[in-house]
Structures are given as C-alpha cells and as structure tokens.
Amino acid sequence: MARARKAPKFRRVPPSxxxxxxxxxxxxxxxxxxxxxxxxxxxxxxxxxxxxxxxxHFPSVSTLVAAAxxxxxxxxxxxxxxxxxxxxxxxxxxxxxxxxxxxxxxxLDPALxxxxxxxxxxxxxxxxxxxxxxxxxAAYRAALGSLLGExxxxxxVPRFKVRPAAIALSALLDGLWIxxxxxxxxxxxxxxxxxxxxxxxxxxxxxxxSLIERAASA
Amino acid sequence: MARARKAPKFRRVPPSxxxxxxxxxxxxxxxxxxxxxxxxxxxxxxxxxxxxxxxxHFPSVSTLVAAAxxxxxxxxxxxxxxxxxxxxxxxxxxxxxxxxxxxxxxxLDPALxxxxxxxxxxxxxxxxxxxxxxxxxAAYRAALGSLLGExxxxxxVPRFKVRPAAIALSALLDGLWIxxxxxxxxxxxxxxxxxxxxxxxxxxxxxxxSLIERAASA
DNA sequence: GCAGTTGTTGTACGACCGTATAGCAGCGCG
DNA sequence: CGCGCTGCTATACGGTCGTACAACAACTGC
Numbered sequence: 001m002a003r004a005r006k007a008p009k010f011r012r013v014p015p016s017x018x019x020x021x022x023x024x025x026x027x028x029x030x031x032x033x034x035x036x037x038x039x040x041x042x043x044x045x046x047x048x049x050x051x052x053x054x055x056x057h058f059p060s061v062s063t064l065v066a067a068a069x070x071x072x073x074x075x076x077x078x079x080x081x082x083x084x085x086x087x088x089x090x091x092x093x094x095x096x097x098x099x100x101x102x103x104x105x106x107x108l109d110p111a112l113x114x115x116x117x118x119x120x121x122x123x124x125x126x127x128x129x130x131x132x133x134x135x136x137x138a139a140y141r142a143a144l145g146s147l148l149g150e151x152x153x154x155x156x157v158p159r160f161k162v163r164p165a166a167i168a169l170s171a172l173l174d175g176l177w178i179x180x181x182x183x184x185x186x187x188x189x190x191x192x193x194x195x196x197x198x199x200x201x202x203x204x205x206x207x208x209x210s211l212i213e214r215a216a217s218a
Numbered sequence: 219m220a221r222a223r224k225a226p227k228f229r230r231v232p233p234s235x236x237x238x239x240x241x242x243x244x245x246x247x248x249x250x251x252x253x254x255x256x257x258x259x260x261x262x263x264x265x266x267x268x269x270x271x272x273x274x275h276f277p278s279v280s281t282l283v284a285a286a287x288x289x290x291x292x293x294x295x296x297x298x299x300x301x302x303x304x305x306x307x308x309x310x311x312x313x314x315x316x317x318x319x320x321x322x323x324x325x326l327d328p329a330l331x332x333x334x335x336x337x338x339x340x341x342x343x344x345x346x347x348x349x350x351x352x353x354x355x356a357a358y359r360a361a362l363g364s365l366l367g368e369x370x371x372x373x374x375v376p377r378f379k380v381r382p383a384a385i386a387l388s389a390l391l392d393g394l395w396i397x398x399x400x401x402x403x404x405x406x407x408x409x410x411x412x413x414x415x416x417x418x419x420x421x422x423x424x425x426x427x428s429l430i431e432r433a434a435s436a
Numbered sequence: 437g438c439a440g441t442t443g444t445t446g447t448a449c450g451a452c453c454g455t456a457t458a459g460c461a462g463c464g465c466g
Numbered sequence: 467c468g469c470g471c472t473g474c475t476a477t478a479c480g481g482t483c484g485t486a487c488a489a490c491a492a493c494t495g496c
Contacts, residue, residue, distance in 0.1 A: 012462050012473050035253060035339055039453065050475050055455070057473095110342050117339045121253055123400055124328050134401060167397070167405055168413045175393030179385075182341055183352060187385055194428035195386045199417070207425040210412035230443050230492050257483065268445050273485070275443095 010049075019057050019067075022047055026068040027115070034114040035121070038065065066128040069119045073136035076107070081143055091150035092200075098147060099196040102173055103180065103189035113181035141166040148203075157206035159213045165203060168211065172199055228267075237275050237285075240265055244286040245333070252332040253339070256283065284346040287337045291354035294325070299361055309368035310418075316365060317414040320391055321398065321407035331399035359384040366421075375424035377431045383421060386429065390417055 013021070025047030029037035036042070040061060044051040058064040084098040101107070122129040145166035153159060176192040202208055231239070243265035247255035254260070258279060262269040276282040302316040319325070340347040363384035371377060394410040420426055 008462065009460090010462075010474060015473085018473085034342070040455090041453075051454085052456090052476080053474060061454085114339060114342060117335050120396075120400065121332060121335045121339070124252070124332060130400075137397075137401075137404075164405070164409065168394075171393030171397055171413075172390050173393070174396060175389030175391070176386075178338075178392060178396070179355075179389055182338065182348075183355070186355075187382070191382065191428070195389075195426075198426040198428050199420075201427075202417075202420040202425040205425055207420040207423055208413075208416040209419075210409070210416050226492065227490090228444060228492080233443085236443085258485090259483070269483095270446085270485085270487095271444060279484090 015057060018053075022049075022054060022057060022064060023068045023071055025049075026064055027072055030065075030068070030115045030118055031111045034111075035118050038118060062122060062126040063128055065119070065122060066126070066132045069129060069132045070136060072115070073132070074139070077136070077140055077143060080107075084147065091147065091152075095147045095151070095200060096193070096197060098144070099173075099193045102177065102196075103192045107177070108180050108184065108189065110181060113178070137170070141170050144169055148200075151200070151204055153204050153206065157204070160203055160206075160208070160211045161213055165208075165211045168208075169196070169199065169203075172196060233275060236271075240267075240272060240275060240282060241286050241289055243267075244282050245290055248283075248286070248333040248336055249329045252329075253336050256336060280340060280344040281346055283337070283340060284344070284350045287347060287350045288354060290333070291350070292357070295354070295358055295361060298325075302365065309365065309370075313365050313369070313418060314411070314415060316362070317391075317411045320395065320414075321410045325395070326398050326402065326407065328399060331396070355388070359388050362387055366418075369418070369422055371422050371424065375422070378421055378424075378426070378429045379431055383426075383429045386426075387414070387417065387421075390414060 022043065026037075026043050029043045029046045031037070032046075033042060037046075038061065040051040040054045043061075043064070044054060047053075054061065054064060058067075080098060080101040083101040084094045086097075089097070106112075119129060119133070123133050124130070141163070145162045148160075148165055148169070149162050173196060176187075176195065179186050180189065180192060199208075203211060206212060240261065244255075244261050247261045247264045249255070250264075251260060255264075256279065258269040258272045261279075261282070262272060265271075272279065272282060276285075298316060298319040301319040302312045304315075307315070324330075337347060337351070341351050342348070359381070363380045366378075366383055366387070367380050391414060394405075394413065397404050398407065398410060417426075421429060424430060
C-alpha cells in the first residue's frame with residue numbers, strides 16, 4: 001500500500017510571519033466576538049494555533065492588540081485616502097471623496113464599531129494601546145489637514161488654522177460615524193457627507209471664526 | 219451584662235429601593251473597573267450584597283445595565299440642562315452654557331468615558347440596552363433641538379431644519395467629547411466650546427445649506 | 437410571642453480564563 | 467539518514483465567572 005505520510009500536526013513558521021498571522025487572527029476574533037474575542041484561547045483558535053503561542057510571540061495580549069489596532073487603523077486610513085486621491089481631482093473634490101469613503105458601507109459595519117470600542121476601552125489602562133491611538137489619530141488628522149491645506153479660502157477671507165480645523169473635522173466625522181454605527185436609522189450616509197461638506201464650506205467662507213488665523217473667537 | 223443584641227446579618231429592603239441601590243452600585247462598579255465591573259460578583263460586592271441577589275431582582279445583568287444606562291444618561295442630561303437654563307438668559311446664551319456644561323471637568327472623566335464604552339458595546343447584542351440608547355439619544359437631541367429652535371436665524375436667512383441640525387450638533391459634541399476623554403491634551407475644553415459656537419453661528423448665518431428648510435444640498 | 441412570607445445568603449457546580457512548564461515534532465543542516 | 471534547534475503543543479493549576487438551589491433569617495401581621 002502507498003506509504004501513508006502522516007499529515008504534520010503543525011507547521012513551523014518564521015516569527016515575523018507568525019506574528020502577522022496572529023495579528024490578523026486577533027482582528028478577526030475581535031470582529032466576531034467583540035470584547036470576548038480578547039482571549040488567547042479565542043485568538044489561538046481563530047489562527048488555528050494553540051493558546052500558548054500568543055504569549056510566546058507577544059509579551060502580553062495588550063501588545064498584540066496594540067499591533068492589531070495599528071494595523072487596522074492604518075489600513076482603513078490608507079483605504080480612505082486611496083479613494084480620495086484615486087483620480088486627479090480638485091482639492092475640494094478629494095475632500096468630498098474622503099467623506100464619502102468614511103461613510104461607505106464597509107466602514108459602517110457594527111462589527112468594526114465593536115472592534116473599535118475594544119481598542120478605545122484599553123487606552124486608559126494600557127499605555128501601548130494608548131500610544132497607538134495617539135499615533136494613528138495624529139496620522140488621521142494629518143491626512144485631513146493635508147487635504148484641508150490644499151483648499152483655498154474664498155476671496156477676502158483670511159487663512160484658517162489647519163491643525164485645529166483638522167481636529168474639529170475629525171471630531172465631526174467621528175461623532176457621525178459613531179451614531180451611524182450604533183443606529184443606522186438616525187440619518188443616511190449621504191446626509192453625513194452633506195454635513196461634512198457644509199462644515200468645510202463654512203470653514204472656507206470664514207464662517208468659523210475660532211479657526212481663523214490670528215483671530216481666535218471673542 | 220447587657221443583653222448583646224446580635225447585629226443583623228442583612229437588612230430587608232423593599233424591592234423598588236433595592237433595585238435602585240443595585241443600579242447605583244452597578245454604575246459605581248462600571249466606573250471603577252470598566253468592562254470588568256460587569257459581573258454579578260463585583261456589583262454585588264459594591265452594593266454590600268450577595269451576588270445571587272442581582273439575578274433575584276433583575277432577569278439578567280443586561281437588564282440591570284440598561285437601567286443603569288438610562289439613569290446615568292438622564293441624570294447627565296438633566297444636569298447639563300439645569301446649568302443651561304439656570305438663569306434666564308438669551309437662547310444664544312443658554313446654548314453656550316449647554317456647550318460649557320458638556321465639557322466641564324466632571325464630564326471629561328476617563329472613568330465616565332469607560333462606562334459609556336461598556337454601554338455602547340452592549341447595544342449590538344442586547345436589545346434592551348439598545349432601546350435605552352435610542353430613547354436617551356432621542357431625548358438628548360430633543361433637548362438640543364429645543365434650544366436650537368429658540369434661536370432666530372439672521373435676517374434674510376431661511377429657517378433651518380431643527381431635527382437634522384440637532385443630530386449634527388450632537389455628533390459634533392460627541393466627537394469632541396470622545397477625543398477629549400481619550401486624550402485631554404489634543405485640545406482644551408474652551409476650544410471645543412468655541413467650535414460648537416462657531417458651528418451654531420454658521421447655522422444661523424445660513425452657512426450650512428443642507429440644513430436649510432426646503433433647500434437641501436445639491 | 438409566634439408563625440408565615442419572602443428577601444437574602446451560602447454553597448456547589450461546570451465553563452472559561454491566563455499562565456507556567458515540560459516535552460513533542462517540524463525542519464534545516466551536516 | 468539522523469541530529470539538533472526551537473517553534474509549537476499539551477497539560478495542569480489557580481482563579482473568576484454565571485447560575486441554580488436549598489436553607490436561613492428579617493420583618494409583618496396576628
């Protein structure tokens with residue numbers, strides 16, 4: 001009879017690849033089970049790997065989560081930015097696409113929202129996660145600021161302060177994203193986009209005085 | 219010797235009072251321990267009561283949490299509204315106080331934020347919690363809408379749509395509140411207030427076209 | 437004072453958790 | 467082929483979790 005070659009019980013994988021696979025498994029587990037997906041057993045099962053392997057490659061679960069946070073954040077930001085810049089369009093048009101991409105169905109997935117909540121809830125007690133938050137949010141606002149910086153204010157309107165403007169706009173985007181994620185029936189994605197556009201137009205028109213250069217609010 | 223009267227091991231309390239005490243204990247436990255405060259044992263310990271008592275008064279923990287969510291939500295809203303309306307001031311001034319109250323130190327407590335995250339994370343899988351979210355957010359937006367409705371647009375500017383405006387404003391407030399709660403160094407509370415004021419002024423000036431009555435955005 | 441009601445406790449059980457540790461086994465190298 | 471390195475598994479331990487259930491005891495009414 002043909003030599004029955006035993007199927008190997010597991011495969012050895014170089015550490016860097018294994019780490020990446022674990023990060024991916026962690027994201028899937030968080031997406032599937034929310035806060036309960038945070039367990040070496042679940043993540044290990046998701047990766048088809050024994051629970052002990054997580055602690056073998058990461059000093060703690062929070063380190064793994066921090067890495068997963070960074071991966072997901074950057075992936076989403078790149079995806080949004082790609083859509084914003086894909087065809088050469090006017091700065092105004094690019095910003096519009098950024099808004100649209102931010103409220104695309106893939107971004108309004110409740111599972112994604114729950115994943116995000118897990119990240120947020122860890123920021124207070126896990127410095128590594130908090131560091132990732134600070135870094136990725138800075139990147140997010142930088143991207144927004146870069147797009148805002150290309151806009152030109154209406155004639156006769158002084159320049160606006162790009163960084164605070166990016167902070168404010170990201171807050172508006174976040175607030176809308178959260179409510180849309182929790183309760184999609186509150187408003188439609190197109191309305192969210194329209195609100196962001198309105199805000200941007202108001203900014204360019206000089207209707208938001210506290211963001212005007214050298215002329216903070218009364 | 220004087221008759222030693224045994225100290226009673228526990229006190230019987232009418233169900234409605236006990237329920238209220240448990241709700242309070244749940245809030246304290248969530249505030250102290252975040253997501254890990256969600257356990258009959260912790261809540262029971264916080265209330266000075268055996269774990270079994272929770273399931274005796276509430277069909278499940280999520281029911282208790284829903285009640286706690288409602289209590290805290292309404293309490294915060296009332297507190298903010300009280301400050302907004304405390305002295306008779308112009309509608310514009312009342313709104314300003316609403317903003318200021320929303321970014322008062324007590325509201326920017328990280329423990330409060332973590333509590334809120336627990337509520338949010340339960341909305342997807344626990345209909346009772348979700349129902350509370352919908353109800354309290356509606357109340358929140360109604361309060362905001364009521365204040366907005368008292369504003370009068372600038373001369374020659376058409377009326378704005380109050381309900382969508384309240385939705386947008388609450389999103390802006392939420393987004394700012396979240397970022398301030400996670401990372402207080404991103405911006406100062408006064409700046410958040412200024413941004414909300416700017417937005418409101420832009421609304422009154424007709425600078426947010428998608429919120430203008432009968433004239434949605436292109 | 438006493439009995440009934442019922443709010444409340446205490447305990448026990450099985451499930452899942454993170455972690456430590458000892459040893460197995462895949463794979464590269466000689 | 468066989469040996470060693472080490473990625474990886476498997477097991478065991480102590481702890482916390484939710485839940486069920488039987489017994490207890492505080493208060494009420496008589």
